[in-house]
Every structure is written in structure tokens, then in C-alpha cells.
Amino acid sequence: MGNRHFNVRTLPGFGFVALLTFFLLYLPICMLVIYAFNSGDSIVQWEGFSLRWFETALNNEAVQEAAGRSVLIAVIAATGATICATMAALATTRVRPYPGLAFKYAVINQPLMVPEIVTAVALLIVFSKIKVWTGYSGLTYLVLAHTAFCIPFAYLPIRARLETMDSGLEAAAADLYATPWKAFRLITLPLLRPGIIAGFMLAFVISLDDVVITEFVKSGGQETLPTYMLGQLRRSITPEINAIATVFLAFSVLIVTAFFFTSRKKSE
Amino acid sequence: MTTKTDATNTTNTLPAYQKREALNRWLLSLPALSIIMLAAIGPLLIMLMYSFMVKGDYGGVKLWEFSFDGWMNVFLQRDIFDDTLGFADAHLTIFWRSLKLSILTTLTALAFGFPTAYFIATRPKHTREIWVFLITIPFWANLLIRTFAIQEVIRNEGIINNTLLAVGIIDSPIQMLYTDGAILFGMVYVYLPLMVLPLYASMEKLDFRLVEAGYDLYATRWKVLKRIILPMVKPGMIAGCILVFIPSLGAYVTPRLLGGGKNMMLGNLIESQFGAGRNWPLGSAISITLMLVVMFALLFYVRNVTRSGAGHG
Amino acid sequence: MTKCKLLTAAVALALSAGMSTAQAEGELNIFNWGDYTSPEMIKKFEEAYDVKVTITDYDSNDTALTKIKAGGHGFDMVVPSANYVPIFVKEGLLLEARPDQMENFKNVDEQWIDVAWDKGRKYTIPWLWGMVGIVVDTSKYKGDINTAAIFLDPPEELIGKINVAPEKNDVLYTTIRYLGGEWCTDDKVFLKKVRDKLVEAKPKWIAMDYGTIEKFASRDYAAAYYWNGAAMRSRQKNSDVRFGYPKDGFPFFMDSLAILKDAKNVDNAKLFMNFVMEPENAAMVSEFAKYSNGIKGSGEFMSEELKTAPELTVPDEFKKAGGFLDSCSPEISDLYTRIWTDINK
Numbered sequence: 001m002g003n004r005h006f007n008v009r010t011l012p013g014f015g016f017v018a019l020l021t022f023f024l025l026y027l028p029i030c031m032l033v034i035y036a037f038n039s040g041d042s043i044v045q046w047e048g049f050s051l052r053w054f055e056t057a058l059n060n061e062a063v064q065e066a067a068g069r070s071v072l073i074a075v076i077a078a079t080g081a082t083i084c085a086t087m088a089a090l091a092t093t094r095v096r097p098y099p100g101l102a103f104k105y106a107v108i109n110q111p112l113m114v115p116e117i118v119t120a121v122a123l124l125i126v127f128s129k130i131k132v133w134t135g136y137s138g139l140t141y142l143v144l145a146h147t148a149f150c151i152p153f154a155y156l157p158i159r160a161r162l163e164t165m166d167s168g169l170e171a172a173a174a175d176l177y178a179t180p181w182k183a184f185r186l187i188t189l190p191l192l193r194p195g196i197i198a199g200f201m202l203a204f205v206i207s208l209d210d211v212v213i214t215e216f217v218k219s220g221g222q223e224t225l226p227t228y229m230l231g232q233l234r235r236s237i238t239p240e241i242n243a244i245a246t247v248f249l250a251f252s253v254l255i256v257t258a259f260f261f262t263s264r265k266k267s268e
Numbered sequence: 269m270t271t272k273t274d275a276t277n278t279t280n281t282l283p284a285y286q287k288r289e290a291l292n293r294w295l296l297s298l299p300a301l302s303i304i305m306l307a308a309i310g311p312l313l314i315m316l317m318y319s320f321m322v323k324g325d326y327g328g329v330k331l332w333e334f335s336f337d338g339w340m341n342v343f344l345q346r347d348i349f350d351d352t353l354g355f356a357d358a359h360l361t362i363f364w365r366s367l368k369l370s371i372l373t374t375l376t377a378l379a380f381g382f383p384t385a386y387f388i389a390t391r392p393k394h395t396r397e398i399w400v401f402l403i404t405i406p407f408w409a410n411l412l413i414r415t416f417a418i419q420e421v422i423r424n425e426g427i428i429n430n431t432l433l434a435v436g437i438i439d440s441p442i443q444m445l446y447t448d449g450a451i452l453f454g455m456v457y458v459y460l461p462l463m464v465l466p467l468y469a470s471m472e473k474l475d476f477r478l479v480e481a482g483y484d485l486y487a488t489r490w491k492v493l494k495r496i497i498l499p500m501v502k503p504g505m506i507a508g509c510i511l512v513f514i515p516s517l518g519a520y521v522t523p524r525l526l527g528g529g530k531n532m533m534l535g536n537l538i539e540s541q542f543g544a545g546r547n548w549p550l551g552s553a554i555s556i557t558l559m560l561v562v563m564f565a566l567l568f569y570v571r572n573v574t575r576s577g578a579g580h581g
Numbered sequence: 582m583t584k585c586k587l588l589t590a591a592v593a594l595a596l597s598a599g600m601s602t603a604q605a606e607g608e609l610n611i612f613n614w615g616d617y618t619s620p621e622m623i624k625k626f627e628e629a630y631d632v633k634v635t636i637t638d639y640d641s642n643d644t645a646l647t648k649i650k651a652g653g654h655g656f657d658m659v660v661p662s663a664n665y666v667p668i669f670v671k672e673g674l675l676l677e678a679r680p681d682q683m684e685n686f687k688n689v690d691e692q693w694i695d696v697a698w699d700k701g702r703k704y705t706i707p708w709l710w711g712m713v714g715i716v717v718d719t720s721k722y723k724g725d726i727n728t729a730a731i732f733l734d735p736p737e738e739l740i741g742k743i744n745v746a747p748e749k750n751d752v753l754y755t756t757i758r759y760l761g762g763e764w765c766t767d768d769k770v771f772l773k774k775v776r777d778k779l780v781e782a783k784p785k786w787i788a789m790d791y792g793t794i795e796k797f798a799s800r801d802y803a804a805a806y807y808w809n810g811a812a813m814r815s816r817q818k819n820s821d822v823r824f825g826y827p828k829d830g831f832p833f834f835m836d837s838l839a840i841l842k843d844a845k846n847v848d849n850a851k852l853f854m855n856f857v858m859e860p861e862n863a864a865m866v867s868e869f870a871k872y873s874n875g876i877k878g879s880g881e882f883m884s885e886e887l888k889t890a891p892e893l894t895v896p897d898e899f900k901k902a903g904g905f906l907d908s909c910s911p912e913i914s915d916l917y918t919r920i921w922t923d924i925n926k
Contacts, residue, residue, distance in 0.1 A: 009390040009476060011383075011489060018387030021380045022402070025460070028417035029406045031427065035420070042818060045798050062620070062636070080303075088300035091293040098290065102567055104297050111308045112511070113562045115518030117539045118555040121548070122311030124651050131653030148307035151300050153462070156507040161469040163503040194472045197397060198465040202511075205407040205461065211521075212539075216648065220610035220655040221635030229412045231615015231638030235870075236794050236814060237416065245409040252408040256401040325911040326668045327647055348919050349773045358926040416792075425799055445801070446787055528788030529747055532925040543643035544749055545918045546911070 033249065036242035053243040060240065066223040067244060070208055073139065073224065077146035078154070078204040084147070085154035085199055086192070093162040109156075111149040119149065120216035127217055137219040145217050146207045153206050154199035161195025312556075319552035327546045338549025342557055359537065359554070366534035369523065370516040373455040377463040377512050378505070380456065385467035385504070389474065396472065403464050411458065415525045418454050419445060446528040454526040455516060462511035470504030514562055534558070606631040609849040612649075612656040614836065615640055617709070619869035622862050629856070632849050649674050649841065657844035658853065660708050663835045664750065664908040666698040676840040678851060680706045685858035693835070693875040697905060705837035706854055707875025709866060712833045712895070712903055713751045715825035716793070716812040721803040726825030727899070729759040732806045733782050740785045742803035744796065747789040749921040750906050751832050752779070752806065758830025758904075765909040772920060779924045789925075797822055808834075810872040813892040824892040826899035833903045835875070 036054070040047030057063060085108075092104055111119065123145055131137045169191070173183040189196075211226035218227065229241060319338045321329040345356040388399040406414065421427055422444040429441040444450055474497065482492040498505075520535030532540075534554075541551030607630075611618065615638035623634050637656065639645045642665045648654050650672060661669055669675050680686055681694075681702045693707045717726045722738045730736075732743050733756060745752060754764055756779055762771050787802070794811050796802040798818035805812075809824055816822040838857060840850045856862055863874040864882035873893045880888055887893065895903060909917070 009479070011386065011493060014383035014386050017380060017383035021384045021460070025403070025406055025457070027427070028414060028421050028457075029409065031420045032409060032413060032417040042795055042798050045795075045818070084300035084303060087296040091296035095293070097571070098293075100294075102571070104301065106563055106567060107301055107304055107309065108297075109510075109566060110304060110312070110559075110563075112514050113559045113566070114308075114312060115535055115538050115555050115558065117518075117535070117542055118315055118552065119308060119311065121542050121551075121647065122315045123307065124648065125314055126311045128651035128653040131655070137653065137655050144303065144307045148303050151304060153511065155300070156511055157466040157469040157504075160466045160504040160507040161473065164470045164473045164500065191473075194397070194400075195469040198400065198469045201400065201404045202461060202465050205404055208408065209411045211411070215639075215644065218637065219653075220612070220637050223638060226410055226412065227638060228615070229410060230640050233412065233615070233640065233791055235616040236811070237413075237792065241410075241413050245413045248408045248410075249405060252401070252405045256398060256405065326672060327643065328650060345919075348776070348916065348923065349769045358922055361926045423799065423801055425801075524790065525792075528786075529790045530783060530786065530788065530925070532922065536925075537922070540918070540922070542647065543641060545922070546643075546914065547918075 029249065032242055033246045035239050036246040038239045038242075041238050053239040054247075056238075056240045057243045057247070062223065063225070063228060063240070063244060066228040067225045067248070069139070069222065070224040070226070073142055073146055074204050074207040076143050077150050077207045078200050080143075080147040081150035081203045082154045082158075082196060082200040085151050085158055085203075086196060088151075089155055089158040089162050090188075093159050094165075094167055109152045112152045116149075116210075116212040119145075120213040123213065124216040131219070139222065141217050141219075142214060142222065142224075145213050146210065149210070149213065150203035150207050154203040157198040157202060158192065158195040161192055161198070165191055315552040316556060319549050319556060321549055323547050323549050325546075327542075327548065329548050335549070338547075338553040341547075341550050342553045362532050362534055362537050365531060366517055366519075369451065369455065369533070370513050370519075372452055373459060373516050374463075374509050374513045376452060376456045377459055378509065381460060381463035381467055381508060382505075384460075385464045385471050388464075388468050389471035400465070400468060404461050407461055411521065412525075414457070415454055415522055418450075418457060418526065422450055422453070445526065448527065450526040451523045454522045455519065458519075458522055459512040459516055462515075463508040466507035466511060467501065467504040470501045470507075474500055510566065517558065517562070607846055607849045608632060609634045609658070609846050609853060610656045611636050611853075612639060612645060612654070612659045614638065614660060617660070617836075617870050619865045621869070622857075622865040625862070625865070626853060626856050630849070630852055632846075632852070634853075646672075652843070655845070656841055657846045657850045658838060658840055660836045660838050661705075663696070663698045663833075663837065664906045666705055666837060666839070667908050669839065670699075670704060674842055675704045676842045676844060676847065677703055678840045678854060679703055680854050680858070683851070683855045683858065685855050688858050688860055688863075688876050688878060690875050690877050696835070697907060699837065705839040706858055708836045708838045708857070709870055709872040709874055710833060710835035711809045711872045711893070712826070712831055713746065713748070713755070713806065713808055714812070714831050715827060716797070716805040716807050716815060717823055717825060718797060718800065718803045718819065718821050719823050720821040726823055727828050728825070729755050729806075729827035729829060729831070731804050731825070732786065733759055733778060735782070735785050735804070739804045741787055742801075743786045744788045744790060744793055744802045744805040744807065745786050746791070746793075746805070746807050749917065751834075753917055753921065754832045754904075754906055755806070755827055755830060759827065761829075764904065765907055765913050767913055767916065772916070776920045776923060783924065794818065809892040810870065813871060813890045816892070817886075826895065826902060828899060828902055830902050830904060831899075833905050835905070 037049050037051065038046055039050030039052065088108055092101060127141045169187050170183050173187050209226060211230055214224050215227050215230065318329050320334055321331065322333040322335045324330050341356065342359065343356055344353055346353055388396060391399055424441040424443065432438045433441065478496055479492055482496045518535040520533045520539065523533045524536070538551050538554055541547045609632050611634060613636060618636050623636070626632065627634055642662050645659055645661065646665065646668065649659060689702065689706065694702055699705050715726050715729070715731045717731060722736060724736060731739065732745055735743055753775065756775050757764055757766065760774055760778065762768070766772070793802060793805050793807050794814045797815035800819070812822060812824040838854060840847065840854065844850055857866065858876055860876050860878035861882045863876035864879040867874045867879065867883055867887060871887070
């Protein structure tokens, strides 16, 4: 119907706000990265360019161990949470209300609703008893705790995605004699992908950032990066932390670039 | 064994079929439910028990000695100096302050997050996920260090003030750090991905043919937004709001670092009960009250959304 | 599916990371304040005794107390502050390690032996000590800095630029003594004055936060009520900074090293305790954390900057004014907490 003089997809002002948001988001990050190269030992006073903090971080075993542990826990917890959340979302979305639906919904989102300190102390009490009883004090407690509170963060984006999906496609697949598993794998899952990725990313950064629950549940020698930094907070923060953060950021940029190239290949 | 019900199909529901449906749904939700029961709800029940006990002298509780003090002190307290019973207005002030901040944060996050998510969802297909990653990359850096970075940007000799001074717009630095605005900025900064990602997830599937149809019918952009786009992305919006509002109620690190820590937030109040305040029953009671309030709001949402949104045909 | 392989590898790693393998002769698990243990000293100890040491951090006495009380923590040693040591002892959490019978005990400075929280040092040894006092950027204010009035009745020039450490006990202690009272008093009429004074003063402060050193460097703060070690570090970044001792009264703090009753490596812990009482090693602790230690003769091994820092030595005239925070009874503690919440609301 006639020539439109505007693109259907754009809305006025939205592009500007979006780019402004990105700018404001990255401004502190840029400052962060810049100060990682500070030759002085302040995170606010620039004294010159130097790589010494990267050197310090490289020589600091404690912080490397903590960082590695953070990532490990985050990967496992986010993966576990996303899988559980996807399954749970499938069971609770696009269905007529059935007995137990409200209950499930409340349970799944419960970790969101309680202040972390409460969960932290409660977990401390429970896990301590188990630790005394079994003598095992490995990372499993932390992974379990992280997975639990990551589930609602993964669940909500996946559910949001699922709700806007047209179930007619799966019905069509069924009509064409596809087994439910096949329909799921070839139709639902690919369509759900943006939601799952969103959920996984969210769960990952949430786990990476957690400090309160980890602080209470950790056993001897199980520092994570946030708890290590919390310990530093009272005393003084040096650009060493900036250096570590910069490494993390560089790492994540690498992943994004790799992803970009692999998805490029797929679409060609 | 199908795993989804087609809500519009009501003609061939045999009882056995329905039972299998229900069983499948329970099996699917089992992993999520059991992990949470084990590592979140179970321990919470213990805290609930603790809220009914007498507080220990040095933290903890005197096990099996019961009392309603914990719960009573949430709402009523004896005045510190003259022992008269009155409303715990310290708690109310703190609760109200946190509530205001959370609502503001959610609305601001929505205001910035909606266009951002929309922008990402309308990028060319193969670059979309890159943009999603771009939103989350800042969050690979730790929360504490990010907040310090914000401090660095807004303080009196920070880059914003320095730029404004250099350009000549202002004569002396604007005090931005330790203001309420700083706290809001920090909170939105922290919670933005939780708003953007669910929004994106539901916007990405937006059927632009419907939007186009709207324009074909001579609707204005505003009308198209209001009547076509918004209803379709409602689930994402609600998910985003939940993910921002609820955790932000218990936030205290960011408000403290950017607001100066002079005013307690709900999170501080609760945390102090488990720390120097040595009043675990009170801490538990406040938290559970908070949780109940939030849970009822959520259940309300479930009832409404699933009733109207079951199965798009 | 490389994702699957990666996942299984990650899970395997995680499980194995949980089982600790002691390749050294022994182990030692220390639970200490964050950023408070010299890695150099730990390395020296590890090599001398073939022991693998892990350090786990905490950021408050209460977190430490809660975790230790819950049990199953796996730590051997902890470093509580003075007013918490009696609590740890009362709750039966500390081992009566008898450091006073150890070989290096003769190095402990006499003034730190018969302390109120551990007479005769049956449980603990001094780790580090210091005080909370007034820190002022003298380019902004030229008057007398040896008084708590700096943050309780601030002079014109400093209003709106003061930071007060968010430490309930330290702030209340100084305010109580400033107004002429005694710590652990239960005089409610007097305490009302204390509360009112703090409520009145709070709007004149800019913040109640940690991380003061950078803010003095960037001149965001002009004054603070804060720890002496941090004041010294602030002076190194901003040469106008001076440390003042509130003449009406200010708190000392001392963190002491103790062995936990349910420690698994008691022998190694005792070795470590003895090791720390060696002047050379105590000096390393001080160098790292920038506070004074309680061991005689360690001064020889410390750097010039620490030896001559005015913040680390109390001038004679103010020695009487300093006091340690006794642990008050639970009821008083409770009362003080409520006052603190009231001030902060």
C-alpha cells in the first residue's frame, strides 16, 4: 500500500536512547580499563602508563585461583540452571492453569524473593551440619547454592520467550508425524534459542557476581573473586583489581568475536 | 507423549491422556523444583523456625526456646529510651526508602531498557546475538569494581565534571557522588541486563507483519506502539520488571557505595540483624514478611497472565 | 558436541578441586581479615615447615563468629578483634593454646600480655593493633585536630566533607566519651543525648563508608573518623593529611591470633603462632598491613616509613585517652544496636 517514508521497524527516539544506554554503560567500563594501566597505585589518580598491575595480577596466585574458581562455578551453575529452567518453563508455560502451577511458579521464583543474606545464613546452617556429618567440604555446596539462585534468572527470559511463541508450529509438526522429541529438537529449541541464550547469560553473570551467599557457604581456601574483593574493600583497592577485570572483559570480548564468526558461517 | 498442551484443542482429552500430561509436566519441572527445594526453600524453612525462637546472646538462636518477639519487633517496638510500645518507625522508614528506590529503578530501567531491547531485536539477524553479548559484557566485571568505576566517572574530579568544566558549561564541579541520583544511576546500571534480556527474548519474536498492518490502517506510531507492540511483548516486560524490582528491594551494596551509606536500606537492616545486631529472629521475620508480600504479587501475576495468555493459536 | 565434553571436564575438575590433596607434610587453614596476611611471611612459613597454608577472608567479626559457630568450617586459626575474643571464648570456640608457654613468647611486648580480653595470653597472641581517630586534610582546616569535635561538632570548613567509619562500636565509644560518659553505660538519659548528638551531626557528614584512602587522595574528603593505618596511607598520597587523637577518648583496637577448638591441624597452628612471635616475621605482618604489631624488637626489621610514621606511635599526652572496647553485656549491646539503627534510618 503506497510508499512508506519510514522503516516499519524503527520507532522514533528508540535508536538514540539505545545508543545512549550503551554509551553510559561502557563509560565506567572504559575508565576501569584505563586505570588498569595506571602506574600509580590509586584507582582514581592517574599517574602514568604502566603494565605493572597486570604483572602483579599474574604473580598473585590467590587472586588467580579465586578468579578461576568464580568462572568454574559460574559455568557449571549457569548451565545447570539453564537446563532446569528450560525444562521447567516448558512445563509451566502455554498451558491452562492446572493444580500445582501456581505452586511451581512460586517455588521456581522463590530464590529471587528472599534477600540473599537470609538464604546465605540458612545455607550456612544446613551445609555446616552436612559438612560435619560427611566430612566433605568441596565445591559442590557452592555449585548447588549458585545453581539454585540462578534458576529464576534463567527461567524468566525463557518463559517470556516461550509465551510469545506460536504453538501451532509444534502442532503442525505433530500432524506430520514427528515425534515429540524431534519436534522439540528441530522446532521448539531453535525458536527458543534467543531466550535460552539470554537466560544463560543472565545466570552466568549473576553467579559470577554473587558475594553474600558465597561468603557464607565457602569453606577454607574457597575464595571467589567477589569475596576476595570484599576482603579488600575495607583496606584498600589497587589497580590490580582493574587489571583482573580488564582481563575478564578481554576474555568476554574474545568469546563474542568467536561467536560472531561461527554464527556468520552458519548463516552463509 | 507430547509435552505441551494445545489449549484450543479440547475435543480429545481422555482422562488417561490428561494424567500422562500432568506426569510429564511434573517430571519436566522436577530438576528445577528439587534443586530449589534443597538449596533455597529447605534452608528457608529453618529460618522460619528461627524467627519464632529466642535470640541468642551472641548471635544465633536459643534452640527450642520459643517467642513471638522476632515477629512483633518487625512492626512494633518499644521506644529505646522510655519503653513505650509504638510502631517500629525505623523499620517503616527504611522499608519505604527501599521501596521507593526499587520502583524508581524499575521504571527507569524500563524507560532505558525498552528502547534498547527493541533496538537489538530489530538489528539484522546475524548480529543480534552480538548486541546481546555487548549488553552483558560489562557485567563480566565484578559488581564492586563496576560501582567503583561509576564513582570514578561521577565524582568531583571525574570525567563528567572535567568535561563539563573544560567545555565551559559549568563553573565548579557538580556534586554527583553521594546523591540520590547517583544511587539511582548505579542501581539501574546494575539491573539493566535483567530488564533488557527478557524484553529482548520476547521482542525478538515480534511479528512485524502485524506492525506493518497497523501502519497500513493509518495508525500513528504511538498507537502502533500502544496497541500492537506492547501487548505482544507484555510477558517480557513483566519478566523484566520482576527481575529488577524484587532483587533491588534487598540491594544494599550499591546504595551504600554511591550514596555514602548514611541511610540504611532494607538489605542493610536485615544484614545487620545477622551481624552486629545479633537478632536472627528479627532478621528472619523481616525477610519472610518481605518475601510473602512479594510472593502474593507474583501469584497474582501468574493467575492473570496464564489465564489470558494460554496458547497463542 | 564439544560443549558436552567441556561440561563433563568442568564437572570433573570441580569435584576434584573439592578433595584437597596435601602434597606437603601438613596443612594449615587460616581464617583472617581480608588483605591482612603477608603472603611473604606465609611463604616463609610454608618453606620452613613444609606446610601448605590456605587463607580465607572475612570482612567482619560477626561473619567470622557466625561461620565458626555453625561448625564444619575447616579452619584452624582465626583472628578476632579484642572485644570479640571473650565471646569466642565464652562460646567455647577457642583452644586454650597456651602461647604463654611457647618459646617465642618472651618477645611479646609486656603491655600486651595482661590484656582485659585474655589475661596472661592463654588463648591468643597479638597480631596487629591500632586506633581509630581523626584524619584531616590540613590544607582545608588549620585548627586543632586532636578532638572528636571534628566530626561531632564540625567546624565550618569541614561541613559536608567528612567521612565517618560505619563502625557502630567505634563511633559510639568516641561519642560517649566526648560527652563525658563511660563505655557500656546503661544510663538512658545520657544515651539519649548521645543519640541526639549523632543524629544532629550526621547531616554534616558526606558519607559513612570504607575506602577513605582514595578519597583523601582525590580530595573528595576533607576529614574523617577512621583508622590510623589508613591515615598513614592517605598521607602518602596527599601530604597534607594528618592524624589526630581525640583527647576526650578514642578506641584502640587489637586483632589477636587464636587457634580454634575444632582445628584439625593443631600442631601446625601452634608452630605458626610461635613463628609469628618472631620479631622478623611480625615485622613482615606489619609491613604488609601497615599497622603496628605487639612484638618487641620487630622495629629493627621494619622499613623507615613505618618506623617513623606519626600515625603508628601514640604521643604520650594522648596515651591515657585511648581505651579498648570492652564487650558489653548482651542487653547493652542490644541497646547500642538499636541506637545505631535509629541513627542510620
